[in-house]
Amino acid sequence: MAAVDISPASAVHRRARYAGSRSAIIYEGTEISAAALAATVRELATGLAARGLRRGDRIAYLGLNSAALLQTLLVAAHLGAVFVPVNHRLAADEVRHILVDSGAHTLVVEEGHRALAEPVLAEVPARCRLLVDTDPACPSTPAPPAPWTPLSELLGSADPGLDPVALHDDDLAALMYTSGTTGRPKGVMLTHGNIWWNAVNVDSVVDTRPDDTNLAVAPLFHIGGLNALTLRTLLRGGTVVLRRTFDPARCLDDLVRHRVDSFFAVPAMFAALAHTPGFAEADLSGLRAVVVAGAPVPPQIIREYAARHGVLLQQAWGLTETAPFATYLPPGLTLDKAGSAGAPMPYTEVCLLAPGSGAKISAPEVRGEICVRGPNVTPGYWNNPSATGKAFDDAGWFHSGDIGYRDSDGFYYVVDRIKDMIISGGENVYPAEVERVLADFPGVMEVAVIGVPHAKWGETVLAVLTCKPGVEPTLEEIREFGGLHLARYKLPTRVLIIEELPRNGSGKLDKPALSAWVEQQSVEEPEAEATAAAG
Incomplete structure (x- = not known):
């Protein structure tokens, strides 16, 4: 049996042959058939x-x-x-x-x-x-x-x-360069098979349809913006409404005016939309396949969209190396499993391995490194066999660098990046866990938690907040609120309120940039607050 041609170009030419007059792209108001x-x-x-x-x-x-x-x-x-x-x-x-x-x-x-x-x-x-x-x-x-x-x-x-x-499974389709926060950007090799199998995964569990209207505002140089829904919509026969950049007010208008039914964005974009004038009154009833990924999703955003519009944000997890999705949470579980990244995609394997030993973790609620294996996973890094060797083990598992756990129902929760973990007084603190709790503080819009050096404890927790106008919580208020859900050693010992958190080109929080900015502030930590961290 001859190998099947899975070329995106072949798919577009096939569209032109059988439905050439249908709009393929609506770009800044111009329709392209x-x-x-x-x-x-x-x-x-x-x-x-x-x-x-x-x-x-x-x-x-x-x-x-x-x-x-x-x-x-x-x-x-x-x-x-x-x-x-x-x-x-x-x-x-x-x-x-x-x-x-x-x-x-x-x-x-x-x-x-x-x-x-x-x-x-x-x-x-x-x-x-x-x-x-x-x-x-x-x-x-x-x-x-x-x-x-x-x-x-x-x-x-x-x-x-x-x-x-x-083109077939093993033919190289793209080099997607990572952000390079730990060194030079690495070229993630994505084959046409990787791209194809991600589409098969998505179409198997997400309510996508051949005639979808998809809004593309996330950067297309990022795998989420390009291959979550946009490319698949274009190749299947739908219409891609394409904007050069993300503007919250314009995005809200596009969602309503074009009756968009499939939409991918990172959590910060959904948060910005929710704070845009007219959001509460907007008719978003057309939204059906609404996928959020790229960063931990605060449960409050999920609840707000469900309560105001009945829109069920569907969280997914993955990386550039997984093209992009490895797990997905269906809309029926959006509220019951709020905060979960979902279950493995149908044609992708996911497991937890103990950092260091590499032993497979089978028990629920036990944290380990999330590892992935499947046809959507990159074969490695371009011209970088050393990085490829470090990322894959002998069993073919790709090590994501994310720490997570699996609940008793088999659904995964991403705790944080291994490299972002804070060690305070010998205790491990995962910033994303603290961020999820503090995001529910009334009037807080976004939270970023980082570790800052401390002479006695090694590191302590700093929370950087953006807030609604007129909201300026004190450290004591934040600690009291967080203490209802977190151990005391996880609570912030400092709080900074700023207008906007730094982000990289793909819309993700840029923690290295935030840490560098905090270091430049040279704000000394009060001894009383540092003492409280050990309580």
Whole structure:
């Protein structure tokens, strides 16, 4: 039996053949039909093939969410090349590292980010350098300077014989570079099989449908924004409403106006929507497949959406390396299991292993490292056998670095990252556990908990809060509230209130940046508070 072609480009061309007039993308108010999308992809593929892009070559994209980004991904698939989305919030040196490490043959850049790429061009291997001039929502320049070629020069001709190459499970689809909080970003290799099996998992348990309207506002350079629902919607026959960035008021309007039924966002986005004027009155009854992931989800957000709109936020867990989902909590359990990341996806194995010994944990409520195995799991890191060897054990389990436990019903709860754990007076404190409790304090919007050095206890707990106007809880109030649910050694010994928590390009809380900022404040911890931590 011949291997099945699972190319995204083949799927788009199939859409164009049978339902070409249906809207595939609504991008910043402009509708792009399936037929128009397929035609553009074929023209761009023809132009890039003439410029030497071949199967296995890497093609990088630097810019915001855009139709051009999705077209670049599909062109890569059309030719059997490898798509490399670049986080536009990185520094020039980080961009240089990704382009050099990936060995990108082609670089596609939006005008608004050309200044980020140009300082490193002399050091990167990209021989074909294209500047997006086909997108009215992007900044533009009348005549791109050398060495840039306008993307529009690739349009206008298409080789009718240049059909998408057949792609199978082991063919490399993308290099998704991690945020690099512990060193240089690593290129996570995702195969077409990884992407395909994530879609099979999602379609098996999430109420997705071929004619869905999906709103894409999370960054597409991040695996959640790209492959949670967006790419699958596009390939199955639905419509992707695509925005360049996330704006809470506009997002709320899009959800209502387009009757969006499938939507992925990180918890901070859902929190921002809930505090947007008009949220309480908005008609969100169309929402059906609403997935939240990327960070621990405060139960209060889940309860608020359910109480106000009957919208059941469906928590999932995973990483770039799992493309992205390994577990999922169905809507029927959203309230009963609030805070749970759910059960393993149908075609993915999940287990808990004891850190250090690697012994499998079978008992409920016992914490261990969450490990994953399955066809949606990366084969490893690009040009980095050492990192690959550290991430996988001899049994093929990928070690996530997340600590969690499983309840008696088999549902998983993510406690925290191993590296974020605070050790105070010899006791382990998991910040996410403290954050979930303090998030329920009246008037508190977001909570970030980090460890700060202490001469006697090694580390103590600092809570950084964002609050509604007029709310300024004292340390004593926070400790009294938290003490109802947490051991005293887990309670904050300091509280800081700020306007906004720092986030990285994918919308996740940037704890290294927060820790660096706190360190710069040089605020001494009162001895009385430090003593209270040991009580």
